[in-house]
Amino acid sequence: MAASERPAKPQAVLFACGMNAVRSPMAAGLFGQLFGKSIYVKSAGVQKGELDPFAVAVMEELGIDISRHRPIDFEELDDLEGLNFDLIVTLSPPAHHKALDLTRTAAMQVEYWPTVDPTGIEGSREQKLEAYREVRDTLMAHIRQRFGRAGGGNE
Numbered sequence: 001m002a003a004s005e006r007p008a009k010p011q012a013v014l015f016a017c018g019m020n021a022v023r024s025p026m027a028a029g030l031f032g033q034l035f036g037k038s039i040y041v042k043s044a045g046v047q048k049g050e051l052d053p054f055a056v057a058v059m060e061e062l063g064i065d066i067s068r069h070r071p072i073d074f075e076e077l078d079d080l081e082g083l084n085f086d087l088i089v090t091l092s093p094p095a096h097h098k099a100l101d102l103t104r105t106a107a108m109q110v111e112y113w114p115t116v117d118p119t120g121i122e123g124s125r126e127q128k129l130e131a132y133r134e135v136r137d138t139l140m141a142h143i144r145q146r147f148g149r150a151g152g153g154n155e
Contacts, residue, residue, distance in 0.1 A: 009147060010086030010109070012040040016095035019049025020071040022132070023091040023115050026055050027139045029064045034143060042085075043069075044077045046094045052119065058132040074098055083108075089146075091115040091139075113142050 015027040024043035031041045048071045059066045077083065083102060087109045090096035099110045115138065118131040 009039060012085045012087070013042075014077075014083070014085040014088045015041070015043045015091065016045065016074070016088055016099055017043075017091040017115070018046050018094050018117070020045030020047075020073065021049035022052045022055045022117065022119060023135060023139070024095075025051065025066050025069045025071075026059060026136055027089065027091065027143065029059050029066045029069075030062075030136070030140050031143055031147075033062070033064050034149065035147070039147075042077065042081075044072050044074050046073065046092075046098050048073045048076070052132075054118070054128055054132045058129060058136050061133075062136075074102075087111065089113055092117065111146070113139075115139065 013031065015024040015031070017023040020043055024045060028041050028043040031039070035041070051066070051069050051071060056067050072080075074083070083106060085108055088099040088102070088111075090099050090110060090112050092115065096110070096112045099108075102108065103110060116131075116135055118128070118135050121128050121131040
């Protein structure tokens with residue numbers, strides 16, 4: 001997709017998944033590394049889980065520290081700061097349904113990026129880490145394709 005065809009960059013992006021424990025915090029961390037504070041980013045889940053140590057480990061491989069992330073659900077995020085996002089990127093079917101429900105009362109764009117949940121992968125530690133790396137790398141590719149690179153001229 002050429003920069004001229006890419007949708008305009010939003011001012012505030014929310015990444016959402018089921019438990020806010022793996023995919024959405026990884027996506028928010030990757031997004032933050034690329035765009036810093038130029039675009040506000042948060043993550044939330046339909047429910048609150050516990051931050052996954054494999055997610056922390058594969059993000060550390062890129063120098064991104066998500067270890068202080070505390071999972072939050074949509075309702076808690078709304079109570080704390082509101083849901084004033086231009087764009088919600090959903091990474092799981094439950095998060096997508098929740099975000100679409102929010103569009104009934106708020107003007108926000110919703111995009112669905114179906115993303116594998118690596119938590120069910122069986123095998124050795126290295127096999128599990130590889131599954132998480134694949135999710136991380138897929139998210140990075142989606143972010144770059146959708147938003148370009150920081151300073152990439154489509155501001």
